[in-house]
Amino acid sequence: MSTAVDYEQAGELKIGQVGIANLRVRTLDVARLVEEMQGRVQRAPKLFSRAAVVLDFGGLAQTPDLTTARALIDGLRGAGVLPVALAYGTSETERLAEQLDLPLLSKFRAQYERADGDAPTAPPAAPPAPAAEAASRPGPAAPAAAASPGLIQSNPVRSGQQVYADNRDLTVLTSVGAGAEVIADGSVHIYGPLRGRALAGAQGNEKARIFCREFHAELVAIAGHYKVLEDIPKDLRGKAVQAWLEDGQLNIAALD
Structure with a gap:
């Protein structure tokens, strides 16, 4: 007698838009960062108390060491928020995330590439046609731009x-x-x-x-x-x- 196989998933995984705050660290001063976060939580506890926070070290000249990063995470938890990931940045950030056992959020990848890399150059313009040729050749009709209502x-x-x-x-x-x-x-x-x-x-x-x-x-x-x-x-x-x-x-x- 054959046994029926249950192919239904025990958990359904969906990837979607989530509201996670991004803390971009500009000055690596743990005490000051913790104090600022405490102030935010106290002013708006319904918004920030136990809020998920991504740590973004892209504004620093050097990625924090493991001891400093752990101190910052512990301090932020004490301030009332929950650091859940690091923002994508450099290979040093990736190694730090592994050491902290935190994920990297790749949604910030494009922002880093725009900030750190050269601005994309526009394709070279086509050389102008000679005046006589341009006058005798009808140009293509410009397509009407469809306005999006959003x-x-x-x-x-x-x-x-x-x-x-x-x-x-x-x-x-x-x-x-x-x-x-x-x-x-x-x-x-x-x-x-x-x-x-x-x-x-x-x-x-x-x-x-x-x-x-x-x-x-x-x-x-x-x-x-x-x-x-x-x-x-x-x-x-x-x-x-x-x-x-x-x-x-x-x-x-x-x-x-």
């Missing part, structure tokens, strides 16, 4: 949900609830109350903006620059606002 979310984004617009804008026609998250590589437009988190320019686009009709956001961020509700003037709460970057500073102002 991703449109018509239903409310509820607590615990996340909506991500990959390489485009995101428009939410209703509300974003507390504990919900909306992310776009372009700009974010919200035509109802924003009580959760809104992140624009997720891949580093500093020209992206956030527009909101009724502002109660837990957090807003553009290209990694963020502000939490506690950092925002109270007179903007409940108002229609826009957020944008200027000279590396995140600005929020009421819409006229």
Whole structure:
């Protein structure tokens, strides 16, 4: 008698967009980094307490040694966050991740290659055709550019949900609830109350903006620059606002 084989997986693995904070270390001062993180957790515990954090050593001239890296990880855990990985960087970073028994997140690979390598050069322009030839030869008709409306979310984004617009804008026609998250590589437009988190320019686009009709956001961020509700003037709460970057500073102002 044959026995039936159960091919159903015990666990289903999916790779998707996750909200993980990236701590880019600019000064390797463990005590100062821990103190700064404690301040963030105290100001916005709902956002940062036990938050997953990726350590990014790409801003340093030299990768930390194992003892210093472990001290930093222990200090950050004591401050209330959970370091879960290192950001992709150099071969030294890869070895350090192995020693710490932490994964590398390769999503930062392209950013490092743009920062450390030469900027890609544009292909050489084709030589101009002689005037007589160019005049007699009709040029090809330029294709009409199809304007993309971006991703449109018509239903409310509820607590615990996340909506991500990959390489485009995101428009939410209703509300974003507390504990919900909306992310776009372009700009974010919200035509109802924003009580959760809104992140624009997720891949580093500093020209992206956030527009909101009724502002109660837990957090807003553009290209990694963020502000939490506690950092925002109270007179903007409940108002229609826009957020944008200027000279590396995140600005929020009421819409006229």
